[in-house]
Amino acid sequence: HYAGPVFYNISNFLEKNKDQLHPDILNVLRDSQSPLMKIMFPPEVEDSTPQRGRTNKPTTNVKRTLGGQFKNQLNDLISTLNSTFPHFVRCMKPNDKKIGNLFTSSRMQDQLRYAGLVEVCRIRKLGYPVRRGFDEFYKRYRCCDLLSPNLDSLIQTLVAKKILITNEFAKGKTRIFLRQLQSVQLELARETALLSVVMIIQKYSRRFIMRRRYKNLLKIINNLSIAITKRTEAGLTNATDMAGELPYGGKHLKIVKEAFSLLLRVREELRIVKLLENAIAYKELNQLNSAIEAHNSMKPPFYTPL
Numbered sequence: 001h002y003a004g005p006v007f008y009n010i011s012n013f014l015e016k017n018k019d020q021l022h023p024d025i026l027n028v029l030r031d032s033q034s035p036l037m038k039i040m041f042p043p044e045v046e047d048s049t050p051q052r053g054r055t056n057k058p059t060t061n062v063k064r065t066l067g068g069q070f071k072n073q074l075n076d077l078i079s080t081l082n083s084t085f086p087h088f089v090r091c092m093k094p095n096d097k098k099i100g101n102l103f104t105s106s107r108m109q110d111q112l113r114y115a116g117l118v119e120v121c122r123i124r125k126l127g128y129p130v131r132r133g134f135d136e137f138y139k140r141y142r143c144c145d146l147l148s149p150n151l152d153s154l155i156q157t158l159v160a161k162k163i164l165i166t167n168e169f170a171k172g173k174t175r176i177f178l179r180q181l182q183s184v185q186l187e188l189a190r191e192t193a194l195l196s197v198v199m200i201i202q203k204y205s206r207r208f209i210m211r212r213r214y215k216n217l218l219k220i221i222n223n224l225s226i227a228i229t230k231r232t233e234a235g236l237t238n239a240t241d242m243a244g245e246l247p248y249g250g251k252h253l254k255i256v257k258e259a260f261s262l263l264l265r266v267r268e269e270l271r272i273v274k275l276l277e278n279a280i281a282y283k284e285l286n287q288l289n290s291a292i293e294a295h296n297s298m299k300p301p302f303y304t305p306l
Contacts, residue, residue, distance in 0.1 A: 128177030
């Protein structure tokens with residue numbers, strides 16, 4: 001862990017590992033209400049593992065030493081590491097003065113050599129450190145040639161494009177092996193290919209959106225034309241409400257202006273007809289004269305059977 005000479009005191013090393021806590025202290029710690037103490041000192045479990053050189057009868061009250069606890073914890077750690085994909089971070093000491101903003105290159109070089117990283121880098125350059133399964137390789141780099149139907153065709157295309165270089169990669173039984181520089185070049189080609197693919201997707205997506213929008217605008221204008229022809233208040237109201245989705249609200253279009261003007265006239269005509277109907281129903285002469293005057297003031301005049 002430390003790049004440099006380390007001194008250990010081995011006096012009574014084994015004796016300290018065999019040290020045991022007093023049973024009374026263990027009982028007190030196990031009875032503690034602290035969650036940390038309960039984790040560190042769980043209830044004692046009977047050990048039924050047969051001991052070598054003894055009978056197969058289960059033994060009880062086997063005291064665990066510090067060395068035994070350490071061994072069990074180490075086994076648990078190894079089991080956890082084997083079930084995961086760990087990534088290690090190596091910490092380096094930039095200088096021996098314990099101050100910031102000071103980088104001693106010779107000190108760092110010694111640490112890299114002690115840690116074996118220089119040798120690891122040399123071995124990675126000589127070998128094929130990047131390894132990808134056939135399916136993973138095909139799915140990841142298919143964007144470089146979308147017309148490739150299988151892995152072999154994709155590899156041939158990449159070689160023809162000089163993205164894959166002979167002797168810089170190898171095809172195994174289940175994996176593709178790549179040198180570090182070849183992997184970097186392949187990733188750059190993938191990023192470039194993805195950029196072009198994304199631009200194509202964006203082009204067709206925007207085209208689809210604009211076509212839908214254009215068809216919707218044509219539908220709104222067509223509804224305005226139908227509403228003007230039918231000349232009904234409900235149809236004109238719905239058509240003019242939808243005209244708000246047109247660019248600039250459709251205020252610059254002649255058909256929109258005509259629809260709004262016609263809507264106002266239709267509402268006025270309906271109001272006058274309603275006045276005439278009420279005047280006739282209630283036989284109010286003054287109200288009837290007012291309705292007739294309103295009818296005659298309409299320009300151009302409109303016909304009503306009343």
